[in-house]
Amino acid sequence: MTGDDPLLRAEGLEKRFTTSDGLLERLLGRGETIRAVDGVDLEIAEGETLGLVGESGCGKTTLGRLLVGLDEPSAGSVVYRGRDLATLDRRERRELRTNVQYVFQNPLASLNPQLPVGDIVGEPLAVHDIVPPDRRDDRIADLLETVGLEPSAANRYPREFSGGQCQRIAIARALAVEPEVLVCDEPVTALDVSVQARILNLLSELQAEFGLSYLFVSHDLSVVEHVADRIAVMYLGRIVERGSPTQLFEGDSHPYTEALLSAIPEPDPCWEGDRIVLEGDVPSAIDPPSGCQFHTRCPKVIPPSAYDLECEVFRGVMDLRLDLADAVADGGDPREALRWPPAGATNATAIDADSTFTAGAIKDAYGIPRTLTDEDAEAALTEALEALAAGDAERARSRLSRTFESPCETDRPDPQVVDDSGDARHRIACHRFYDRATRE
Ligand SMILES: Nc1ncnc2c1ncn2[C@@H]1O[C@H](COP(=O)(O)OP(=O)(O)OP(=O)(O)O)[C@@H](O)[C@H]1O
Numbered sequence: 001m002t003g004d005d006p007l008l009r010a011e012g013l014e015k016r017f018t019t020s021d022g023l024l025e026r027l028l029g030r031g032e033t034i035r036a037v038d039g040v041d042l043e044i045a046e047g048e049t050l051g052l053v054g055e056s057g058c059g060k061t062t063l064g065r066l067l068v069g070l071d072e073p074s075a076g077s078v079v080y081r082g083r084d085l086a087t088l089d090r091r092e093r094r095e096l097r098t099n100v101q102y103v104f105q106n107p108l109a110s111l112n113p114q115l116p117v118g119d120i121v122g123e124p125l126a127v128h129d130i131v132p133p134d135r136r137d138d139r140i141a142d143l144l145e146t147v148g149l150e151p152s153a154a155n156r157y158p159r160e161f162s163g164g165q166c167q168r169i170a171i172a173r174a175l176a177v178e179p180e181v182l183v184c185d186e187p188v189t190a191l192d193v194s195v196q197a198r199i200l201n202l203l204s205e206l207q208a209e210f211g212l213s214y215l216f217v218s219h220d221l222s223v224v225e226h227v228a229d230r231i232a233v234m235y236l237g238r239i240v241e242r243g244s245p246t247q248l249f250e251g252d253s254h255p256y257t258e259a260l261l262s263a264i265p266e267p268d269p270c271w272e273g274d275r276i277v278l279e280g281d282v283p284s285a286i287d288p289p290s291g292c293q294f295h296t297r298c299p300k301v302i303p304p305s306a307y308d309l310e311c312e313v314f315r316g317v318m319d320l321r322l323d324l325a326d327a328v329a330d331g332g333d334p335r336e337a338l339r340w341p342p343a344g345a346t347n348a349t350a351i352d353a354d355s356t357f358t359a360g361a362i363k364d365a366y367g368i369p370r371t372l373t374d375e376d377a378e379a380a381l382t383e384a385l386e387a388l389a390a391g392d393a394e395r396a397r398s399r400l401s402r403t404f405e406s407p408c409e410t411d412r413p414d415p416q417v418v419d420d421s422g423d424a425r426h427r428i429a430c431h432r433f434y435d436r437a438t439r440e
Pocket residue numbers: 017018019034035036054055056057058059060061062063219285
């Protein structure tokens with residue numbers, strides 16, 4: 001390893017799980033594939049805190065487990081101090097397990113309730129034979145003091161401690177083996193806000209004292225902002241943006257990051273900034289969207305170049321198109337899969353009547369102007385909606401999908417360097433930042 005090499009690096013890392021209801025399905029390999037981690041590259045330098053953020057289910061925990069060697073990747077590699085984990089023998093893997101430790105989200109659940117705290121913290125010392133048995137009690141007392149607990153805590157049981165104290169115990173246990181990297185998976189999420197701050201302070205003191213590196217996993221960008229040197233934003237198994245907190249918070253951002261940023265509660269109750277509400281849930285990782293996986297929810301999805309359409313308007317057209325595709329796939333009355341009756345409709349009987357299911361009313365339901373500024377787009381949309389209103393959902397679907405295909409759904413965006421001037425390289429994987437000159 002050279003001085004410039006990161007301590008821990010993931011290259012093209014993938015993890016797929018197979019869902020299956022029963023043993024037979026599993027044996028026949030008939031389950032569906034979940035792409036929990038889908039081609040991740042990242043690195044953690046010595047003494048650095050890398051924050052990893054994203055909504056629930058985007059693959060943060062799975063990525064953390066791969067990095068500590070708790071799970072095997074389906075593809076790609078994890079390289080620790082220049083060595084690929086896949087090439088390590090048993091002894092070297094054991095060593096890695098001591099160097100890279102995992103701190104779990106729910107402190108109480110991660111501690112064995114049957115054991116006194118001294119045994120919990122001392123267990124790794126015994127397993128890895130790190131400290132001779134006659135000096136273990138002293139080491140346990142030291143570790144407890146390091147995390148701000150009394151040495152007498154060793155004789156008590158986890159249930160006697162608060163959530164914050166349990167997290168301190170979990171951190172003491174992780175520190176017992178003198179690791180270089182801690183993967184902290186939502187370490188403060190289960191704690192009260194006042195306790196959260198104390199645990200975050202403790203982590204930063206420990207980092208200063210022992211030169212630790214952290215992968216700090218959280219769904220909460222406002223927590224990560226305060227602890228991370230660099231932040232990686234994850235969506236559906238992929239890293240969509242990486243950079244320093246300043247680059248993310250003050251510079252250009254991926255539209256997904258913008259939505260996360262806008263969701264951070266502002267201390268000023270009078271704040272009336274624009275909150276970006278993402279429509280729909282995170283899509284399933286079983287059959288993730290093509291191209292840029294965020295295109296199904298992105299407020300800045302790019303319209304086809306043939307038409308002159310505002311993003312906001314095109315978002316409505318895309319939503320209609322995607323809902324209609326679901327409706328046709330499901331069969332039945334397409335209105336059930338569409339935004340119908342439109343939000344705010346008061347006369348449900350009238351709205352349900354066929355006579356109100358018109359091209360104009362469908363546009364209203366999706367926030368699409370009655371007349372699009374682009375004539376060709378308007379003609380195509382009206383033709384599709386008239387077919388839909390007349391009961392030919394398949395014709396409407398086919399017309400919309402031929403006409404309104406976004407580049408975001410056809411090509412997977414590579415990360416583009418948008419700022420290389422500061423300490424960190426700011427990279428965004430979004431077609432809006434695609435440097436066509438470089439591509440050409
Ligand atoms: N052992 C497993 N078997 C099958 N699917 C799994 C397994 N572990 C995770 N998954 C799936 O992989 C995807 C990513 O899950 P993961 O727990 O890594 O996400 P996360 O971002 O950490 O979410 P959360 O914040 O809710 O913990 C999800 O769709 C999840 O259901």
